[in-house]
Amino acid sequence: xxTNILMPALSPTMEEGTLSKWVKQEGDTVAPGxxxxxxxxxxxxxxxxxxxxxxxxxxxxxxxxxxxxVNAVIAILLGEGESAADxxxxxxxxxxxxxxxxDIAGEKAxxxxxxxxxxxxxxxxxxxxxxxxxxxxxxxxTPEVPEGTEMVTTTVREALRDAMAEEMRLDEKVFLMGExxxxxxxxxxxxxxxxxxFGARRVVDTPITEHGFAGLGVGAAFAGLKxxxxxxxxxxxxxxxxxxxxxxxxxxxxxxGQMGCPIVFRGPNGAAARVAAxxxxxxxxxxxxxxxxxxxxxxxxxxxxxxxxxxxxDPNPVVFLENEILYGQSFEVPKLDxxxxxxxxxxxxxxxxxxxxxxxxxxxxxxxxxAEELTKDGIDAEIVDLRTIRPLDMKTVIRSVKKTNRxxxxxxxxxxxxxxxxxxxxxxxxxxxxxxxxxxxxxxKDVPMPYAANLEKLALPSVKEVIEAVKAVCYxx
Amino acid sequence: MASPxxxxxxxxxxxxxxxxxxxxxxxxxPAPAEFSKDExxxxxxxxxxxRRFEEKAGQLYGMxxxxxxxxxxxxxxxxxxxxxxxxxxxxxxxxxxxxxxHMLATGMExxxxxxxxxxxxxxxxxxxxxxxxMFSKEKNFFGGHGIVGAQVSLGTGLAFxxxxxxxxxxxxxxxxxxAANQGQVYESFNMASLWKLxxxxxxxxxxxxxxxxxxRASAETDFSQRGVSFKIPGIKVDGMDVRAVKAxxxxxxxxxxxxxxxIILEMMTYRYxxxxxxxxxxxxxxxxVQKMRSESDPIEQVKRRLIETHxxxxxxxxxxxxxxxxxVADSADFAQNDQEPDVSELWTDIYADDVPQAxx
Numbered sequence: 103x104x105t106n107i108l109m110p111a112l113s114p115t116m117e118e119g120t121l122s123k124w125v126k127q128e129g130d131t132v133a134p135g136x137x138x139x140x141x142x143x144x145x146x147x148x149x150x151x152x153x154x155x156x157x158x159x160x161x162x163x164x165x166x167x168x169x170x171x172v173n174a175v176i177a178i179l180l181g182e183g184e185s186a187a188d189x190x191x192x193x194x195x196x197x198x199x200x201x202x203x204x205d206i207a208g209e210k211a212x213x214x215x216x217x218x219x220x221x222x223x224x225x226x227x228x229x230x231x232x233x234x235x236x237x238x239x240x241x242x243x244t245p246e247v248p249e250g251t252e253m254v255t256t257t258v259r260e261a262l263r264d265a266m267a268e269e270m271r272l273d274e275k276v277f278l279m280g281e282x283x284x285x286x287x288x289x290x291x292x293x294x295x296x297x298x299x300f301g302a303r304r305v306v307d308t309p310i311t312e313h314g315f316a317g318l319g320v321g322a323a324f325a326g327l328k329x330x331x332x333x334x335x336x337x338x339x340x341x342x343x344x345x346x347x348x349x350x351x352x353x354x355x356x357x358x359g360q361m362g363c364p365i366v367f368r369g370p371n372g373a374a375a376r377v378a379a380x381x382x383x384x385x386x387x388x389x390x391x392x393x394x395x396x397x398x399x400x401x402x403x404x405x406x407x408x409x410x411x412x413x414x415x416d417p418n419p420v421v422f423l424e425n426e427i428l429y430g431q432s433f434e435v436p437k438l439d440x441x442x443x444x445x446x447x448x449x450x451x452x453x454x455x456x457x458x459x460x461x462x463x464x465x466x467x468x469x470x471x472x473a474e475e476l477t478k479d480g481i482d483a484e485i486v487d488l489r490t491i492r493p494l495d496m497k498t499v500i501r502s503v504k505k506t507n508r509x510x511x512x513x514x515x516x517x518x519x520x521x522x523x524x525x526x527x528x529x530x531x532x533x534x535x536x537x538x539x540x541x542x543x544x545x546x547k548d549v550p551m552p553y554a555a556n557l558e559k560l561a562l563p564s565v566k567e568v569i570e571a572v573k574a575v576c577y578x579x
Numbered sequence: 580m581a582s583p584x585x586x587x588x589x590x591x592x593x594x595x596x597x598x599x600x601x602x603x604x605x606x607x608x609p610a611p612a613e614f615s616k617d618e619x620x621x622x623x624x625x626x627x628x629x630r631r632f633e634e635k636a637g638q639l640y641g642m643x644x645x646x647x648x649x650x651x652x653x654x655x656x657x658x659x660x661x662x663x664x665x666x667x668x669x670x671x672x673x674x675x676x677x678x679x680x681h682m683l684a685t686g687m688e689x690x691x692x693x694x695x696x697x698x699x700x701x702x703x704x705x706x707x708x709x710x711x712x713m714f715s716k717e718k719n720f721f722g723g724h725g726i727v728g729a730q731v732s733l734g735t736g737l738a739f740x741x742x743x744x745x746x747x748x749x750x751x752x753x754x755x756x757x758a759a760n761q762g763q764v765y766e767s768f769n770m771a772s773l774w775k776l777x778x779x780x781x782x783x784x785x786x787x788x789x790x791x792x793x794x795r796a797s798a799e800t801d802f803s804q805r806g807v808s809f810k811i812p813g814i815k816v817d818g819m820d821v822r823a824v825k826a827x828x829x830x831x832x833x834x835x836x837x838x839x840x841x842i843i844l845e846m847m848t849y850r851y852x853x854x855x856x857x858x859x860x861x862x863x864x865x866x867x868v869q870k871m872r873s874e875s876d877p878i879e880q881v882k883r884r885l886i887e888t889h890x891x892x893x894x895x896x897x898x899x900x901x902x903x904x905x906x907v908a909d910s911a912d913f914a915q916n917d918q919e920p921d922v923s924e925l926w927t928d929i930y931a932d933d934v935p936q937a938x939x
Contacts, residue, residue, distance in 0.1 A: 110641020113857045134634055135653070135851075146859040153638045173642055277743065303743065309773070314732050314766025321736020324721055325671070327743060348726050349733060356712035358705035359928035361721070393929050393936065417931035446934065493934050 104188050105154050107177040109163070109170045110141065112148050119143040120168045121176060130158050132179070139165075139176070156181045159188070234536050237504040246443065247404075253434035261403035261435055262292050262368075262424065265410035266330060268440075270300055273328060276414055279306040279315060280332030280369075289334045290370060290429055316342030316367070320349045320419075323365040328414060333369035336385050336423060350419035351394030366413045368422035371399070372464055372514050373551055373562060375427065382551035384515035386462070389421040390491040390524075396445050397491040399423040401466035403433035405489050408443030416445060423491075425464040448495035450502070454484035457572050458502040460525055461512040462488040465563070468544070469512045472568035481576055491521060499525060500533050507538040508575040512568055517545040539575040544568050604812045605804060609830050611822035616889040618664070622821045623881045624899050625663070626656035629680040630878060631907045632689055633852075636679065636696055640856050644915055645696045649710050652680035654851035657877035658783055659684040661824025662751060665832050669746060673721040673734040674753035676711040677783075677850075681753065685718040689910035699917035706920040707928065728761030730754060731780070735767040738778035738841070749835040750778040757788025759802050768809040768841070775840035779831045780806075782843060783818065785850040790862040803845035811841050818846030819875040849875070 112119065119141050126138040132152040139150040159180035163170055170176065180188060247253075256264075270276045277300075282289045284297040284307040297305040308315040312333060319329040333339040339346065350363045372384035389397045396418050400406040406424070413420040435441070451466065452473055461469040466487055473483040484502050488495065503509050509529060511522030522543030529541050547561045573579045614622065633651040640649045652659075655677075663684045666672075674681045682692050687703065695702025695713050703713040711725040721737060724730040734752025741748045758764065759782050771778050782802045786793050793800050803813030814830070817823040824846065831842045849871045853860055885891045926936055 108642055110638070111643055134631060146857050148853070148856070148858075148860075150641075151634060151637065153634050309766070309769055311763075311766035311769065313763045314735075314770060317729060317732020317763060318736040318739055318767065318770060321673075321721075321733035321738075322740045322743070323736070324733065325737045325740030327740050344726055345729060345732060349724070349729055353712075353714075353722070354931060355928045356704055356708040357714040357722070357928075358703065358707055359931075360704070360716050361714045362931045364931075396930075396934075418934075493936075 104159060104181065104184055105156065105179040106175045107138070107150070107152075107179055109172050109174045109176050110148070110150055111172045112141070112143055112146050116143055116172060118169045118171050121163050121165060121170050122147070124161055124165045125149075126152075126158050128158055128161055132156060132158055141170070150176075152179070154179055154181075156184075159184070159186055234504075234507060237501075237536070246449070247436045252437040254437050255432050256403045256407075256435040257430055257432050258400075258403045258406045258424070259290070259292055259429040261407035261433075262410055263294055263296070265407045266293070266414070267296060267299065269411055269414040270296070270304060273414075275326065275328045276330065277304040277306065277327065278330045278332060279308055279319060281308055281310055281334050283307060283332050288332070290426060292424075292429070293332070312338045312341040313345065317345040317349065319365055319367075320345050320363060323350070323363045323419075324353070324361055328364045328366075330366045330368060330414060333367065335381060335426075336369050336371040337381050337383055339367065339369070339385070346389075346419070346421070347392055347395070351392050354418070355394060362417050363419045364417045366410075366416075366420045366422055368410075368413075369424060370426040370429070371423035372425055373546075373558075374425075376553060376555065376558060377551075378553040379550035384513065384546065385421075386423060386491050386513065387515050387520050387524075389423075390494070390521060391519075392492075394419065395492060396420045397423065398445060398489065399463040399491055400489055401428065401451075401461075401463055401487055403431070404435045404441070405443050405449070405487070407435055408441050409445060409489065411440070411442045412445050415442075420445070423463060428464055428467075443489070446490050446493040446495055448498040449487045449489055450498070451485040451487040452483065454482040454506070456482045456484075456506055457508040457510065457576055458484050458486060458499070458506045459510050459512060459568065459572065460486045460488060460499055460522075462491065462521070464514055465512040468563050468565050468568050471565045472512075472572065475565065475569055476572055479573070479578065481572060481578065483572060488521075494524070496525070496528050496532070500529065503529055503533050504536045507536055508572075509537070509541045510568065510571045510575060511541065511543040512563060513544075514546045514562060517543065517548055520545050539577065542571040542575055544571055606812050606814045606830075608814050608816050608823065609826040611817075611820055612826040612829070614822055614825075614884070616885075616891075618825075619881055619884050619889060620899070622657075622660055622664070623878065623885060623896075624903060625660045625684060626821065626878045626881065627899065627903045628689070628906060629653075629656045629660070629683050631903050632683060632693070632910070633679060635907050635911050636693065637852065637856070639693075639697065639911060639914070645710070646698065647709055648676070649696065649856050650677040650854065651852045652677055652850075654871065654877075655783060655785060655818065655846075655848045656680060657821040657824055658781070658818045658846045658848055659753075661821040662779075662781065662828045664821075664825045665828030666749070666751065667832075669719065669748040670832075671719045671721055671734075671737045671741075671748065671750045672753070673730045673737060673750065674723065675727060675730050675755060675758060676723075676725050677755070678711065678713065678723045682713055682715070682718075682720055682723070685715065685720045687713075687715050687718050687720060689906050690913045693910040693914035694917050697914040697917070698919065699914060700920045700924070701913065701917040705924055705928075707924065728754065728758040728763055731758065731761070731764045732767045734780075735771050735776060735778055738771065738776035739774070741777050742774065747836050748777070749832055750776075751781060752778055753781045753783060755788065756782060756784040756786065756793050756797065756802060757791070759805060760788075760797060764805075765809070768806055768811055771841040772806070772809040772811050775838060777835035777838075778841045779828075779835060780811075780841060780843045782845045783848055784845055785848050787850065787854070787862065789854040790858070792862065801845070803843055806841070806843045811843055813843035813845060815845045815847065818848035819871075819877045820880060821877055
């Protein structure tokens with residue numbers, strides 16, 4: 103059976119090209135890999151190589167022909183014992199590939215239509231805007247800490263250390279690596295005592311090479327270890343962000359589920375005090391956008407401990423965003439043998455009925471103070487501590503907003519494409535009929551962090567701004 | 580080839596004297612391995628499978644069955660095949676985006692690789708990875724990575740895990756002369772040497788990073804010496820001769836297994852085809868390519884040995900060709916007719932556990 107040689111494409115977008123030259127002529131024998139012709143488009147020239155062996159029986163498209171369609175038969179290759187007469191018979195082009203390409207394109211279009219339909223697109227908008235549907239049952243929550251549990255006052259710093267130590271005792275595959283984590287005991291003393299207990303094999307000081315050791319950690323995770331990679335601050339992780347996103351977050355998907363990456367990237371995130379633009383960025387929104395990553399940003403010591411233990415056990419890459427200012431703050435931590443907090447679940451930090459303040463991490467400090475102040479004005483604020491940025495617990499936020507009908511978000515990160523922006527858009531889609539006022543967001547200012555004390559203060563959110571925003575959504579200004 | 584005057588012993592003796600040769604020994608390439616008939620047959624078949632597979636992939640690309648990027652390994656076959664002959668069970672392989680040859684060499688099925696190229700459900704990544712992103716845990720193949728140089732840190736991490744776990748496995752980490760200029764390569768060299776990690780860095784020097792020749796991109800073009808600052812020894816190897824690769828591979832694997840830390844093998848090789856399918860081929864002459872093909876082809880070298888040294892007939896060799904052609908034809912047939920992934924696959928394998936997605 104003679105073989106049709108087809109006009110190849112130089113790229114997926116090429117539809118036609120010029121057959122510039124035949125390198126082999128009719129009657130020539132060809133072997134796989136032999137160049138038989140040259141084709142070109144306006145972009146490039148390409149050699150057409152033979153894939154099968156045989157004799158070039160017939161050239162169908164002569165050299166110099168322009169606008170030759172991709173997949174058109176350009177020549178006929180004869181096998182052993184076949185003659186030119188066979189070539190004529192074979193010429194009726196099958197165009198099989200072209201047809202199947204169309205099928206593929208058709209299927210894609212259909213699937214896009216199915217998956218692209220917006221959630222809630224069937225919604226019918228009620229004419230009377232201010233009449234809210236019934237709120238969800240809000241009292242269905244079970245407390246995370248069993249009643250009667252002894253609580254121990256602990257700093258966030260100690261909580262994080264305890265969490266890592268407990269998990270390292272439980273699982274030999276867990277190890278900590280980063281700059282100054284071992285002998286120096288951690289640049290912020292988070293790993294204090296770990297070298298002593300676990301030794302240099304499991305508490306590894308690295309050179310100052312964020313890109314390299316992040317990639318090394320990901321490779322170790324591919325091989326089945328469970329690394330905790332400490333960045334001295336997440337500002338330095340920008341050097342390593344390719345490995346965090348392209349290697350850690352995407353590989354499970356690209357491998358069709360074969361190759362997982364159980365790793366924790368942790369360290370202080372956001373502004374500390376007077377360290378200026380390059381050391382003060384909040385990455386919650388950046389990492390929160392990436393499918394394949396889980397992103398955690400706790401406020402209390404109990405959450406820091408419980409979430410760190412969950413993050414280490416998680417089979418996925420987890421970005422664990424801490425905060426230098428919070429490290430020294432003390433909270434009550436339940437004294438339990440194995441205290442964990444589930445990733446992806448927000449916590450009602452303060453119950454209230456008039457407005458929902460949504461925050462996370464250091465942002466919570468503004469929210470908590472504002473809520474106290476607001477009681478003086480008779481405003482009873484509910485505070486939702488997200489704790490996890492991805493997967494985001496919108497259910498808890500929506501349930502709260504359906505009760506209070508008002509929402510203010512608080513974070514230190516920049517305003518554009520912030521976590522608050524995303525929450526506002528989700529509320530518009532899923533709780534539009536419950537809102538009595540536009541969702542307001544309090545963010546860091548849209549500027550690089552200044553060094554001067556007065557300017558730095560201005561660049562960060564303030565309790566006053568949160569109070570004003572709450573009053574605005576309550577129409578109380 | 581490596582200069583014989585700077586031997587390992589001489590370098591060690593001068594250590595600390597401030598001369599650059601003192602920092603990392605330049606090792607002489609070992610003499611090419613003597614191949615038995617069976618070894619030459621294996622090398623021939625394995626290399627030919629890659630060659631024919633890649634030719635077919637190029638053809639399917641031309642027909643529109645393969646989309647996106649497609650980087651062919653034609654010309655470089657002796658590198659992976661020779662290295663594979665030096666490895667043992669448990670050793671890991673990781674590479675960049677020109678990865679089809681590496682996958683076939685590790686024993687991954689031609690069908691699964693080709694079906695991944697066509698984006699079908701029977702592909703190694705269910706059609707979700709494509710040419711540059713394929714993996715096989717079973718065959719210890721860790722990808723298939725599309726970001727130039729990223730695999731070097733990852734491969735160093737595999738070696739870290741080997742040392743952590745106390746195994747004697749070696750990480751075989753491949754990258755090109757282009758990737759060899761990336762910063763994270765040197766961050767990895769530093770840690771690998773500092774911690775004596777069992778990793779063989781294989782720099783496949785095919786003379787061109789995309790369209791930029793080595794001379795136009797690299798201040799130091801002797802890549803075997805890129806480990807000098809990190810005390811990593813290096814060997815320049817004739818990457819067109821599978822026996823030379825095997826001999827260097829044996830040496831390197833032994834070096835790693837005996838706890839000596841990392842080693843660099845610079846494989847002098849050549850890519851016959853373009854960087855990718857839409858390569859304008861303006862940066863080198865046709866004569867240069869033709870000269871390599873006719874004088875140094877890795878497969879022709881073995882074919883000659885099979886006939887002249889091992890006494891096989893043309894027909895014996897043709898029988899191998901036919902077997903290989905059948906495997907490739909079967910893979911192409913499968914890859915063209917297998918179904919695309921189910922649309923539900925859009926939402927799977929994002930997390931290893933059950934996590935709700937934003938727009939689901």
